[in-house]
Amino acid sequence: MAPPRPKPKLDQENTPFWTGGADGKLNIIKCSDCGEYTHPPRVLCRHCQSENVAPEAVAGTGVIDTMTVNYQPWAKDLPVPFVIARVALDGVPGVYLTTNIVNSPVEDVKFGDAVRVTFEENDGIFYPLFEKVS
Amino acid sequence: MAKEAYITGVGQSEVGVRLPRHPLLLTLDAAREAVAEAGLTFDQIDGVFSFPGKASGYLAFSPIGTDDVIEALGIKSKWQMGAFEQPAQLSAIGMAAWAVKEGICRHVLCFRTVYEAGGMADPAHYMPTPSDTTSGASQWTSPFWATSAACWVAQYAARHMHRYGMTREQLGQIAINGSKNAMLNPRARAITKEELTLEKYMSARLISTPLCLYDCDRFSDASTVIIVSAGDALDEIKCEPIRIAAMSGSVDRYSWDQVEWPAAYDAGRDLWTHTDYTVNDVDIAQFYDGFAFLPITWLEGLGFCEKGEGGKFIEGGTRIARDGELPLNTSGGQLGSGRLHGFGFAHEAVTQLRGNGGDRQIPGDPKVAVATSGGGPLAAALLLTRD
Numbered sequence: 001m002a003p004p005r006p007k008p009k010l011d012q013e014n015t016p017f018w019t020g021g022a023d024g025k026l027n028i029i030k031c032s033d034c035g036e037y038t039h040p041p042r043v044l045c046r047h048c049q050s051e052n053v054a055p056e057a058v059a060g061t062g063v064i065d066t067m068t069v070n071y072q073p074w075a076k077d078l079p080v081p082f083v084i085a086r087v088a089l090d091g092v093p094g095v096y097l098t099t100n101i102v103n104s105p106v107e108d109v110k111f112g113d114a115v116r117v118t119f120e121e122n123d124g125i126f127y128p129l130f131e132k133v134s
Numbered sequence: 135m136a137k138e139a140y141i142t143g144v145g146q147s148e149v150g151v152r153l154p155r156h157p158l159l160l161t162l163d164a165a166r167e168a169v170a171e172a173g174l175t176f177d178q179i180d181g182v183f184s185f186p187g188k189a190s191g192y193l194a195f196s197p198i199g200t201d202d203v204i205e206a207l208g209i210k211s212k213w214q215m216g217a218f219e220q221p222a223q224l225s226a227i228g229m230a231a232w233a234v235k236e237g238i239c240r241h242v243l244c245f246r247t248v249y250e251a252g253g254m255a256d257p258a259h260y261m262p263t264p265s266d267t268t269s270g271a272s273q274w275t276s277p278f279w280a281t282s283a284a285c286w287v288a289q290y291a292a293r294h295m296h297r298y299g300m301t302r303e304q305l306g307q308i309a310i311n312g313s314k315n316a317m318l319n320p321r322a323r324a325i326t327k328e329e330l331t332l333e334k335y336m337s338a339r340l341i342s343t344p345l346c347l348y349d350c351d352r353f354s355d356a357s358t359v360i361i362v363s364a365g366d367a368l369d370e371i372k373c374e375p376i377r378i379a380a381m382s383g384s385v386d387r388y389s390w391d392q393v394e395w396p397a398a399y400d401a402g403r404d405l406w407t408h409t410d411y412t413v414n415d416v417d418i419a420q421f422y423d424g425f426a427f428l429p430i431t432w433l434e435g436l437g438f439c440e441k442g443e444g445g446k447f448i449e450g451g452t453r454i455a456r457d458g459e460l461p462l463n464t465s466g467g468q469l470g471s472g473r474l475h476g477f478g479f480a481h482e483a484v485t486q487l488r489g490n491g492g493d494r495q496i497p498g499d500p501k502v503a504v505a506t507s508g509g510g511p512l513a514a515a516l517l518l519t520r521d
């Protein structure tokens with residue numbers, strides 16, 4: 001059986017990101033003063049240092065900025081190969097997510113592919129994975 | 135000569151895989167060799183600097199702290215520093231340069247001791263306590279099994295291939311060049327047993343595309359010591375001093391996946407703003423190669439070639455060979471001579487500038503070297519000169 005994904009330790013800053021999938025939301029911290037996004041999430045805006053920040057549900061679509069096909073099983077019984085990608089989120093300039101591209105054979109995943117979020121839940125964490133938009 | 139900082143003694147322990155020798159004794163071996171070369175005794179050392187300091191929760195990564203060295207070697211230290219929060223590994227040597235330029239210390243012992251191979255064989259003492267959660271920066275990568283820096287560097291390398299057409303045959307020259315040099319380095323015997331060929335490289339097991347097994351350095355047990363001395367203390371020194379002519383560092387964002395370009399580009403550009411030397415003066419390059427793509431970021435970042443041209447620069451390996459226009463990683467680098475974690479590059483630069491490279495000594499009369507460390511968001515560079 002595949003090992004469980006490493007589980008983020010929830011705190012004040014990261015909880016909206018890791019649990020937003022319960023409502024189907026990909027939450028990224030947005031500043032209501034300057035309009036910029038801050039990721040990884042913080043209690044302030046990294047662009048203008050405003051404290052008027054809150055999680056915003058973003059579109060959940062994006063493109064593959066870069067990717068690697070991982071062959072090394074980093075944990076016992078981890079199935080390989082699989083795609084690790086860095087996704088540039090639509091409408092969220094400057095924010096990337098490291099993630100996995102799922103539901104496609106690895107050879108079908110390419111740079112620049114359009115993708116959308118799909119959440120995988122385990123033990124209260126909603127992991128934002130991405131799949132190709134067909 | 136006041137207000138200048140010099141590397142004087144350098145020393146290195148045996149480099150091995152699962153060495154039975156205690157890491158404190160490896161540190162002693164390297165320290166003894168370094169002070170002997172400088173013509174100093176431990177009594178004359180008045181500062182101890184390290185990266186990253188003792189990693190109490192993960193001793194295999196860094197088993198020895200500055201306190202341990204001060205205590206065990208009987209050093210009367212005026213200033214010490216061991217910290218992870220610096221631009222990169224070689225920044226500890228840069229900090230020591232500051233200390234001697236300020237006149238706070240005269241001779242600073244800088245060290246990096248690793249016990250990552252031996253530590254894995256003795257997990258109860260040396261490895262982290264397993265945790266059922268991840269936090270801090272790793273929470274953004276490890277939940278997606280981007281567990282190792284190999285996966286992070288792989289994505290930068292893959293993008294370079296996609297954007298600029300770098301090939302695996304080109305990338306492979308870093309490991310091949312390293313293995314050739316390592317075969318001539320007596321201290322690399324435990325790490326490199328035979329020369330790597332392109333055929334063997336191309337058929338190697340993939341770790342995370344485009345990186346294969348030979349593109350990743352190997353856990354090692356060793357200590358490297360670099361003594362930094364003040365310009366007005368050189369009358370106490372017996373060896374040829376090597377000047378720290380410039381240094382630079384960069385951490386833009388402490389994140390492997392939110393930055394467009396690795397920090398090597400900023401640190402590389404910045405290095406030349408602190409010196410009259412230019413990239414054309416460099417005789418030797420010792421570039422951090424924990425993963426084979428990283429030297430390419432330094433080649434481009436420092437301006438040896440344009441951004442995106444690094445693959446072409448190393449094609450065929452002739453330019454970076456010992457008799458090429460820019461000899462690279464003449465000790466074998468970390469790929470060929472073990473994961474010494476940054477300090478090996480300063481050690482080898484000094485060794486070559488002094489003509490002490492033995493069978494691997496580059497020809498000519500090298501006077502200027504660049505040593506770098508770091509990858510992804512971390513970067514530090516030293517310009518070392520014999521002038």
Ligand SMILES: [Zn+2]
Nearest residue numbers: 031034045048
């Ligand atoms: Zn703002």
